[in-house]
Amino acid sequence: MEFSSLRLVLLLISNTQSGQTEEVAKAVVSVEPDKQLFSGETVTLRCDIQTEPNTEWTYSWTVHTYNSWNTVTQCTTQKCIMENVSYYHSGTYTCRGKSVNGQTCEMSDAVTLTVSSYKARTVLRVSPQQWLTEGDSVTLMCEVTSSSTGWTFSWFTKHSLSSVNKSAGYELVSDSSGGSKGNYTVSSAALKHTGVYMCRAERGDPVYHTHNSSTQPLWITGVSSSVSLIIRPNRTQHFSSESLSLSCEDHRNSTGWTVRRYTNTLETCPSSSVRSTGTESTCTITSLFTSDTGVYWCESESGHKLHPVNISIHNGDVILDSPVHPVTEGDSLTLHCLYRDKNPSNLRAEFYKDGSEVQNQTTGDMMIISTVSKSHEGFYSCKHPERRASPKSWISVTGGFQEISGLKMFSFLMAVCPYLLVTIMLVSKCYENSVIIYSPSGRSKPVYMSLC
Numbered sequence: 001m002e003f004s005s006l007r008l009v010l011l012l013i014s015n016t017q018s019g020q021t022e023e024v025a026k027a028v029v030s031v032e033p034d035k036q037l038f039s040g041e042t043v044t045l046r047c048d049i050q051t052e053p054n055t056e057w058t059y060s061w062t063v064h065t066y067n068s069w070n071t072v073t074q075c076t077t078q079k080c081i082m083e084n085v086s087y088y089h090s091g092t093y094t095c096r097g098k099s100v101n102g103q104t105c106e107m108s109d110a111v112t113l114t115v116s117s118y119k120a121r122t123v124l125r126v127s128p129q130q131w132l133t134e135g136d137s138v139t140l141m142c143e144v145t146s147s148s149t150g151w152t153f154s155w156f157t158k159h160s161l162s163s164v165n166k167s168a169g170y171e172l173v174s175d176s177s178g179g180s181k182g183n184y185t186v187s188s189a190a191l192k193h194t195g196v197y198m199c200r201a202e203r204g205d206p207v208y209h210t211h212n213s214s215t216q217p218l219w220i221t222g223v224s225s226s227v228s229l230i231i232r233p234n235r236t237q238h239f240s241s242e243s244l245s246l247s248c249e250d251h252r253n254s255t256g257w258t259v260r261r262y263t264n265t266l267e268t269c270p271s272s273s274v275r276s277t278g279t280e281s282t283c284t285i286t287s288l289f290t291s292d293t294g295v296y297w298c299e300s301e302s303g304h305k306l307h308p309v310n311i312s313i314h315n316g317d318v319i320l321d322s323p324v325h326p327v328t329e330g331d332s333l334t335l336h337c338l339y340r341d342k343n344p345s346n347l348r349a350e351f352y353k354d355g356s357e358v359q360n361q362t363t364g365d366m367m368i369i370s371t372v373s374k375s376h377e378g379f380y381s382c383k384h385p386e387r388r389a390s391p392k393s394w395i396s397v398t399g400g401f402q403e404i405s406g407l408k409m410f411s412f413l414m415a416v417c418p419y420l421l422v423t424i425m426l427v428s429k430c431y432e433n434s435v436i437i438y439s440p441s442g443r444s445k446p447v448y449m450s451l452c
Contacts, residue, residue, distance in 0.1 A: 025051040027095050027108035033150035033203045035113055037085055038120040041208045043113065045080040047095035049105050057097035057105075064110065065091035087117040121145050122153075124199045124213040128377075129394055131219040131295060131308035132189045138218065140184040142199035144210060151201040155184050156212075158196045170198065189220040194305070217262050219295065219308045226251050229259075229298050229307035229325075236393045237312050237319040239340050240288050244311070247282040248298035256301040259283035261311075263294035288313045310394070317341060318390045320382050326396040327376075333369040337382035337390065348385065354378045372397055 032044045047059050061075040065088075074082070082089060092110035125141045132138055142153045156170040173184065182201075186193055196217050201210045230247040238244055246269065248257040258281050261269040269283035285292060290313045297308040309324040321336035337349035351358045351367040353376075361367055365384075369376055377397040383389035 024106050025049050025097075025103075026106040027097055029093060029095055029108045029111045031111060031113070034147065035111065036147050036149070037089075037113060037115045038147070038208075038210075039086050039115065039117055040119055041085055041115075042081065042083045042204050042206060043085055043089075045075070045082075045093055045095070045111070047078050047080070047097065047108065049097045051099075051105070055103075056100045058100075059095055059097050061093065061095050063091045063093050085113075085115050087115050089113060090115045116146065120147065120201070120208075120210040122199055122201050122210045122213040124197065124216045126216055126218065129310075129396065130217060131221070131297075131310065133221055134190060136189050136220075138186050138189055138193075140197055140199065140216070140218075142182045142184075142201065142213060144201050150203040151182070151210075152203065153182050153184075153199055153201050155197060155199050157198075173197075191220055193218060194220045217295065219297065219305060221297070221305050221308060227257055227298055227306050229296070229309060231296075231309065231311075231324055234324060235319075235321045236310055236324050237314060237322070237391060238288055239319060239338075240290060240313050240315050242288050243284070243286050244288055244292075245282060245284045246296055257281050257298050258300075259296060260299045260305075261294050261296045263291060269296060290315060312391060312393070314391055316388060316390070318382070318384060318387050320380060320390040320393050322380060322393045322395055326398045327372050328398055329373055331372050333372050333376070333395070335367040335380060335382065337365045337384060339384070339387070346385065350383045350385070352381045352383070352389075374399070 026049070028048050028050070030046045030048065032046070033041075037043055045061070047061070049055075049057055057078075059076065059078050061080050074080075080093075080095070090113055092112045094108050094110050096107040097105045121144070123143050123145060125143070127139045127141060129138075140155060142155070144151050155173040157173050158169045158171070184199075196215050198215050199213045202208060228249045228251070230249055232245040232247075246259050248259055250257055259269040261267060261283075269285075281298075283296075293312045294310075295308050296311055298306045300306075307325070311324070317340040319338050319340075321338050323333070327333050335351060337351075347365040349362070349365045351362050358367060361369055365382075367382075374397050377395060379392040379394055381390050381392045
């Protein structure tokens, strides 16, 4: 026994020294398109064994689900393809190989597949906002819930804002180039970009499509100083059961403007409450519901849209009093925290911008910004210590009068100076060639007559 054991040890040492030690190959599993899958997708598992080329292998696959190991009977090749997967395909998968000469490899590490019981859904968001003026920039962002790997995205639009709940009538956005990034950006919005948008994602082979996203309207309007949208009370957020009045007023004494709105569908605001008198069209809602939340604007008979504003209706007891129209740089801005019932004994309120508390510029239940700049643009809300926080509202800031920079002034002078110099030279020349004529009365003040 001792001699046999010693002989075995000496044989192992000899083989090691002579380089004859044989390394055991190990299998590695890769997954396409992702380990996180959705019901109905196709997934491909591939088993790779790092060994000498031209070695022929047979493969076996196993899956561990519900505390038991099972052989994946439909997978006997290097690629294990499973179509139309469901929740029951969730589990940990391993593979191993065996060569034709009887060599076996080490089993792969387990790879876990998670299959959701539902089809993939997409979410469409707009930044910074869905109502814009010509020339503004806007980005549509499409995301797949609970997943971010391997997707390509497509955007669709319908330029008519009516019947938006129906999928018919949507066309592929021809200039969209989001691809795998999931973003579609319009750097300079034009009136033609007005419409309703939705997105969809796809991946895999065969191609797997997600559900279409919910629809997102986008308004791009022109600039007009003759038509105004008047809102009473003049704020973005309103309590339910309150009343609201919106008026389109045309200062050129022309007619044909109507208050329109988009909530879930496009409609006149609402048709039973519209009153037109002369150059003014008024929409009055005597008792607001949360379903009245939406975008309201003035529209001409020819379909021209102006001054879109966001109006939101809330059942809570705290709202933020913020302006509905953009604030101009340099102007002042005052925000109030409003309460549905009687005001609390302590009127101290906290104000937040983009989720962070504003530490100064607040007094009691109001916040005052004396000089607004572009940096003040963002989402605002307020909160009373004894009550819930208000919803968020976006405050937009537009450019006001801008001072001419030194570089622009220098460029201007360089462009103007040659013409100014020529003018001075001509005037001087004419002055030299002028004749002095005295009046018959002999007054000493000369009168010049140019000979130019």
